[in-house]
Amino acid sequence: xxxxxxxxxxxxxxxxxxxxxxxxxxxxxxxxxxxxxxxxxxxxxxxxxxxxxxxxxxxxxxxxxxxxxxxxxxxxxxxxxxxxxxxxxxxxxxxxxxxxxxxxxxxxxxxxxxxxxxxxxxxxxxxxxxxxxxxxxxxxxxxxxxxxxxxxxxxxxxxxxxxxxxxxxxxxxxxxxxxxxxxxxxxxxxxxxxxxxxxxxxxxxxxxxxxxxxxxxxxxxxxxxxxxxxxxxxxxxxxxxxxxxxxxxxxxxxxxxxxxxxxxxxxxxxxxxxxxxxxxxxxxxxxxxxxxxxxxxxxxxxxxxxxxxxxxxxxxxxxxxxxxxxxxxxxxxxxxxxxxxxxxxxxxxxxxxxxxxxxxxxxxxxxxxxxxxxxxxxxxxxxxxxxxxxxxxxxxxxxxxxxxxxxxxxxxxxxxxxxxxxxxxxxxxxxxxxxxxxxxxxx
Numbered sequence: 001x002x003x004x005x006x007x008x009x010x011x012x013x014x015x016x017x018x019x020x021x022x023x024x025x026x027x028x029x030x031x032x033x034x035x036x037x038x039x040x041x042x043x044x045x046x047x048x049x050x051x052x053x054x055x056x057x058x059x060x061x062x063x064x065x066x067x068x069x070x071x072x073x074x075x076x077x078x079x080x081x082x083x084x085x086x087x088x089x090x091x092x093x094x095x096x097x098x099x100x101x102x103x104x105x106x107x108x109x110x111x112x113x114x115x116x117x118x119x120x121x122x123x124x125x126x127x128x129x130x131x132x133x134x135x136x137x138x139x140x141x142x143x144x145x146x147x148x149x150x151x152x153x154x155x156x157x158x159x160x161x162x163x164x165x166x167x168x169x170x171x172x173x174x175x176x177x178x179x180x181x182x183x184x185x186x187x188x189x190x191x192x193x194x195x196x197x198x199x200x201x202x203x204x205x206x207x208x209x210x211x212x213x214x215x216x217x218x219x220x221x222x223x224x225x226x227x228x229x230x231x232x233x234x235x236x237x238x239x240x241x242x243x244x245x246x247x248x249x250x251x252x253x254x255x256x257x258x259x260x261x262x263x264x265x266x267x268x269x270x271x272x273x274x275x276x277x278x279x280x281x282x283x284x285x286x287x288x289x290x291x292x293x294x295x296x297x298x299x300x301x302x303x304x305x306x307x308x309x310x311x312x313x314x315x316x317x318x319x320x321x322x323x324x325x326x327x328x329x330x331x332x333x334x335x336x337x338x339x340x341x342x343x344x345x346x347x348x349x350x351x352x353x354x355x356x357x358x359x360x361x362x363x364x365x366x367x368x369x370x371x372x373x374x375x376x377x378x379x380x381x382x383x384x385x386x387x388x389x390x391x392x393x394x395x396x397x398x399x400x401x402x403x404x405x406x407x408x409x410x411x412x413x414x415x416x417x418x419x420x421x422x423x424x425x426x427x428x429x430x431x432x433x434x435x436x437x438x439x440x441x442x443x
Contacts, residue, residue, distance in 0.1 A: 038443065041439075041443055042439050042443070043373075044373035044374060044375055045373060045375065045435040045436070045438055045439040046373075046435050046436075046439075047371075047373045048351045048370070048371065048372045048373050048375070048433070048435055049067055049068055049069075049351060049370045049371045049372075050067065050068075050346065050351040050352030050353070050370055050433070051065045051066070051067040051085075051344070051352060051353050051354050051368040051370050052065060052066045052067070052073075052330070052331055052344045052352060052354070053065055053330075053331040053332075053333070053342050053343060053344045053354045054066055054075065054097050054098040054099070054331070055098060055099055055100050055109070055333055056100070056333060056334075056335055056336055056342060057077075057100065058100050058101065058102065058103065058104035058106070058153075058336060059104050059336070060335050060336045060337055060338065061079065062077055062078055062079040062080070062083075063077075063078050063342060063354060063367060064076070064077060064078075064098045064100070064109065065077075065078055065085070065354055065367075065368060066095060066097065066098070067085065067368070067370065069085075069087065071092070072091065072092065072093060072094040072095075073094045073095060074087055074088075074089045074090060074091065074094075074095055075087075075088055075089045075095050075098045075109075075111065075126075076088065078354075078367055078368065081356075081365050081366060081367045082366065082367065082368075082369065083367075085368070088126070088128070088131070089111070089126070089133075091113060093113045093114060093115060093116070093117070094113070095111050095112075095113050096111060096112035096113060096121055096146065097111060097112065097146050098110070098111045098126075099111070099146050099147055099149070101149055101153035101154075101156075101175060102149055102150075102151065102152070102153035102291075102336070103152060103153030103154060103175075104336075106153065106175055107127065107128045107129050108125055108126050108127045108128050108129075109125075109126050109128070110123060110124065110125055110126075110136075110146060110147050110156070111123075111124055111126060111133075111146075112124065112144060112145070112146055118141075119143070120140070120141050120142055120143060121143055121144055121145075122135060122136075122137045122138075122139055122142075122144055123135075123136045123137040123144045123145070123146070123147070123158055124136060125178060134179075136173070136178050136179055136181075137158075137160060137162070137181075138160070138162045140162065141165065142160055142161045142162045142165060143159075143160070143161045143168075144158060144159065144160045144161075144162075145158050145159040145160075145192070146158065148193040148194070148195070148196065148203075149196075150196050150200045151196055151198060151200050152200055153175070154174060154175050154176070155172060155173070155174050155175070155200065156172070156173055156175075156178075157170055157171065157172050157184070157193040157203065158170075158171055158173075158181075158193075159171075159191065159192055159193070160181075163183065163186060167186065167187075167188045167189060167190075168189070168190045168191050168192070169183055169185060169186045169191065170183070170184050170185035170186075170191055170192075170193060170205065170219075171183050171184065172184050172221070184219070184221065184224065185205065185219060185224075185226070187207070187226075189207060189208075189209070190207065190208045190209075191205055191206065191207050191208075192205065192206050192208070193205055194206050194216070194240045194241055194242075195240070195241060195242045195243055195289075196243075197243050197247050198243060198245060198246075198247055198293065199247065200221075201220070201221055201222065202218050202219060202220050202221060202247075203218070203219045203221060204216060204217070204218060204219075204229070204240070204241050204242075204243065204250060205217050205218075205219050205226075206238060206240060206241075211237070211426065212235060212237050213235045213236070213237060214236070214237055214238045215228060215229075215236075215238070216228070216229035216230070216238050216240075216241055216250075216252065217229060218268075229241070229250065229252070229266060229268075230254075230256075230266060230271065230273075231271075232256070234256060236254050236255065236256045237254060237255050237261070238252060238253065238254045239252075239253040239254065239261055239284070239285075240252065240253065241253070241266075242287075242288075242289040242293075242296070243293070244265075244293060244313060245292070245293035245294065245313065247268075248267065248268060248269065249265050249266055249267050249268055250265070250266045250268065251263065251264070251265055251266075251276075251287075251289070251296060251313065252264055252266055253284045253287065256273075258278070260280075260281060260282060260283050260284075261283040261284050261285070262275060262276070262277050262278060262280075262284060263276045263277040263284045263287065263296075263298055263311075264276055264277075265316060274316065276311065276316055276318070277298070277300070277309075277318075280300055282300045282301055282302045282303075282307075283300065283301045284298050284299070284300055285299050285300065285301045285306070286298065286299040286329065286330065286332065287299065287332075288332045288333060288334065288341075289313070289334075290334045290339070291334055291336060291337075293313060294312070294313055294314065295310060295311065295312065295313065295334075295339070295359065296310075296311040296313055297309070297310055297311070297321070297332060297334075297341055297359075298311060298318075299329050299332075301428075301430075303385060303402045304385070304402065304404065304428060304429065304430045304431060305326055305327075305385065305430075305431060306324075306327065306328050306329040307320065307324075308320070308321040308324050308329060309321060310359055321357065321359070321362065322362055323357070323362050323364050324345070324357070324364070325345055325347050325350070325355075326347060326383075326431065327345050327346050327347030327348070327350070327431055327432060327433075328345065328346045328347075328430055328431070328432045329343050329344070329345050330343065330344045330345075330346075331343055331344040331354075335356070338358075339358065339359045339360050340356050340357065340358050340359065341356060341357055341359060342354060342355070342356040342367070343355060343356070343357075346432040346433050347431065347432070347433060348380060348381060348382055348383045348406070348431050348432070348433055348434070348437075348438070349377050349378075349380040349382065349433070350370070350372075350377065350433060351370050351372065351433040351435075352370065352432075352433060353366060353367070353368045353369065353370050354366075354367040354368045355367060379409065379442055380438050380442070381406040381407060381408065381409070381437070381438065381441045381442070382406070383404040383405075383406060383431035384404065384405045384406070384407065385402060385403075385404055385431075386402070386403055386404075386405050387400040387401065387402050387403070388400065388401055388403065389401075403429070404429055404430075404431055406437055406441050407441070408441045408442065418440060420437075
């Protein structure tokens with residue numbers, strides 16, 4: 001659905017001069033000089049750092065994160081909550097995630113990177129024992145993705161354009177010989193692997209046509225047979241899917257019959273749906289399933305704010321997860337052996353840090369404490385969700401538009417306002433950390 005959310009930024013003070021100045025061919029009027037002290041102060045805000053969760057170590061004794069200490073985000077190991085960040089990649093280019101095999105006998109992880117920002121990302125294996133990395137994809141002017149691991153962890157599927165430099169085909173490799181890739185799907189267009197069946201014999205794959213139109217299929221790895229999930233003449237937008245523990249059904253998200261991305265259960269034999277989140281009038285934006293496939297955690301976008309829910313896959317009942325800081329949630333993954341979920345969260349008061357939550361006790365643990373330029377985070381403005389009436393009506397009542405407002409603390413009297421309107425048709429202002437918004441409101 002289209003989102004109509006803006007941000008209103010209230011400024012503590014704004015001095016407008018009347019001077020005129022020529023800078024080359026540029027003539028400015030009424031724009032005051034920027035004091036050097038203000039520029040240096042802004043540099044502090046722009047040098048805040050964020051940490052994002054990449055994955056649990058296969059034995060569960062630590063996490064892999066991406067964060068920036070130099071010019072680009074690199075991968076680091078964190079062995080305990082609040083522990084030191086041990087940097088393990090040192091490239092000039094930013095690293096695209098890090099993914100461990102589910103099998104702990106493989107002491108390393110996959111990552112992707114390009115060269116000089118050319119966007120031709122290649123797939124690599126990083127050996128944690130030797131500290132060496134090895135190219136697995138073709139190394140040409142092709143685009144390659146992170147792997148989708150089998151449940152056993154001995155195989156993986158990735159997407160590559162190596163066949164004709166245009167279409168996104170699916171390739172499979174084994175950890176026994178990871179450089180030998182076998183093409184398993186070449187239908188043309190944009191395809192991606194979504195989830196391996198519990199017995200590793202079938203894979204859910206998605207064919208993306210546009211932002212509002214996609215298809216799901218089940219690919220049989222032995223026969224290469226491709227069977228469409230929910231055959232329909234309607235234009236439906238899917239957001240992936242995961243197998244149930246008994247392989248009889250698929251939990252998926254789509255917008256069929258509703259304006260919202262809704263979590264549903266699809267019975268493969270009967271081709272019938274059970275709507276799970278129909279009563280939640282918001283999009284399901286993100287979800288992940290536990291290793292034993294007994295629990296799904298899903299996140300809804302409720303007027304721009306992320307809310308987390310826990311679903312029992314047998315009863316298909318869900319409850320809200322409490323105690324999560326208000327902000328944007330991403331990068332979720334279950335602990336290999338515990339009922340614990342790790343994730344990244346960004347709030348207006350935090351640039352982005354990694355947490356985990358015990359889903360049995362709701363105990364929240366913070367793993368990283370990202371640097372914020374020596375600033376005091378208690379001074380950072382909060383995002384206040386408001387609504388204002390617009391000119392048109394819905395069922396005889398004025399339509400209300402949601403917006404986030406950022407107020408300076410201890411401000412008095414009339415103060416200037418910056419109105420930050422998102423682009424269309426699908427943009428949305430959301431309450432994550434913005435160094436520039438924080439700088440405007442505070443300084």
